[in-house]
Amino acid sequence: MPISLAAIKDKLDSRIGQRMKVVAQAGRKKTTERHGILKETYRSVFVVDLDQQENAFERVSYSYTDVLTKNVQIAFDDETTEA
Structure with missing residues (x-):
């Protein structure tokens, strides 16, 4: 089943205040990995x-389209798979 933008937002809405890791593409074969707390959607x-x-x-901030x-790619500290 394809994932929609609304489904991504709904999942994040339920996880506000939780620790997470964000890995973002930063250009040619480069990624940035950041850790923090999901503050707002x-x-x-x-x-x-x-x-x-x-x-x-x-x-x-990141868009749901990203x-x-x-x-x-996002992963919460209490899960092993990425969203």
Whole structure:
């Protein structure tokens, strides 16, 4: 069954406040891995508050489309598979 943007948002809505890992494509064969807490979800993006000891900035946002197209992969600390 194909995953929709609404299904991705619904899953994230139920996980607000939980720790997560985000792996994002950063160009040619480069990825960035960040850890933080899912802070908020909006109509087309979600916001992650980042761990301050790892990152120079406080938060980052990603679109649900990035997750759908696999440009961004997310995993919560209590699960072993990625969304």
